[in-house]
Amino acid sequence: MDGLAADEGPDPVPADVTTAPAEPPFVPHLLLWGSQAAAAASLRGLTQTVGLFAQHAGPLVRALRDASSGSVSAPTSREVARDEVLELSREVAGVSWHEARRAIDEFDARTRGSTGRADGDPLRYYRVKP
Numbered sequence: 001m002d003g004l005a006a007d008e009g010p011d012p013v014p015a016d017v018t019t020a021p022a023e024p025p026f027v028p029h030l031l032l033w034g035s036q037a038a039a040a041a042s043l044r045g046l047t048q049t050v051g052l053f054a055q056h057a058g059p060l061v062r063a064l065r066d067a068s069s070g071s072v073s074a075p076t077s078r079e080v081a082r083d084e085v086l087e088l089s090r091e092v093a094g095v096s097w098h099e100a101r102r103a104i105d106e107f108d109a110r111t112r113g114s115t116g117r118a119d120g121d122p123l124r125y126y127r128v129k130p
Contacts, residue, residue, distance in 0.1 A: 033110040041103035048095045052088060060084040 063081035067074050 030111055034107055037103040037107040041099040045095055045099040049092050052091050056084055056088045
């Protein structure tokens, strides 16, 4: 032999030791779920925003066309066009806020790990805004 005793070798794993499944590496795990949540939120927000633009396009185009025509109703049409632009902007901001919160909640849920209680409630009892 090569100078080692026949019984030397790696220590066997004791029978009472159980091995837990390995957790994924922390940083790649965060990057994966963060990217997935951000991409999903962007696509959802984009489709909803396109729908809002399609919904507001008709009234906005009519108001802008009448406002620039120089007709008697042009001042009223300018106000209507301004109100339509503001309403569209507020709705797009609402969609953006909602989708950002949804992405943050999804990211939180996917990266939290096993910190919840047995009854399914998370250990964290607070929330910034619903």
